[in-house]
Amino acid sequence: MKEDKIKDFIDLNRSEFDDIERPNLDQIWSSVENTIPEKRFPRIWIVFAFFGIALLGTLIYSNVRTMQKLNNLENYVLQSPTHKSEHERLIKLVSDKELEIKKQSIDKSQFEEIYQELEELELNQISIEKDFETYGNSEELMRTLFKHYERKTKILEILLLENEKRKYNEDINRHQI
Numbered sequence: 409m410k411e412d413k414i415k416d417f418i419d420l421n422r423s424e425f426d427d428i429e430r431p432n433l434d435q436i437w438s439s440v441e442n443t444i445p446e447k448r449f450p451r452i453w454i455v456f457a458f459f460g461i462a463l464l465g466t467l468i469y470s471n472v473r474t475m476q477k478l479n480n481l482e483n484y485v486l487q488s489p490t491h492k493s494e495h496e497r498l499i500k501l502v503s504d505k506e507l508e509i510k511k512q513s514i515d516k517s518q519f520e521e522i523y524q525e526l527e528e529l530e531l532n533q534i535s536i537e538k539d540f541e542t543y544g545n546s547e548e549l550m551r552t553l554f555k556h557y558e559r560k561t562k563i564l565e566i567l568l569l570e571n572e573k574r575k576y577n578e579d580i581n582r583h584q585i
Contacts (some may be wrong), residue, residue: 412417428435439539446585481524487559491550494554495554498554498557499557500563501557501561502557502560505564508564508568509564509567509568512568514567518574519567519570522566522567523567526560526563526564526567529556529563530561532556533553536552536553536556539552
């Protein structure tokens with residue numbers, strides 16, 4: 409019975425079924441493609457990639473500049489045996505004094521003026537290294553660097569002596585009480 413109703417419906421409407429146009433598949437697909445969101449590379453990753461490349465470039469540039477600066481000083485020192493031995497001697501003196509100070513664990517607040525002088529010397533050393541970079545190697549710069557090391561050694565010795573005096577005075581005061 410159902411088949412008859414469907415058959416009758418088809419027979420009655422056959423002319424309309426014959427006039428139906430075939431659908432335009434290209435138009436349907438283009439409308440479907442327009443509704444699908446396009447997968448794009450997130451912009452945040454582009455920013456991170458750019459930042460990473462910039463950071464890497466900066467680090468490489470900084471490393472190259474530091475190596476050039478060290479190479480200028482080291483090359484000049486290594487070119488002359490007298491400079492090399494003197495440089496090594498002064499570096500050892502300074503490092504030995506600094507090691508003694510670390511062993512004694514000196515309180516910086518008790519010797520602010522001396523530590524301030526040491527900070528100024530560090531700034532001078534940076535300036536001397538910049539001069540080596542700017543003006544190249546010279547005998548005068550080498551002598552200035554050696555005087556810098558000698559002065560730093562003397563200031564470190566003063567710091568050690570002042571610390572010894574402070575300890576001695578504290579011991580005397582304890583015994584007097």
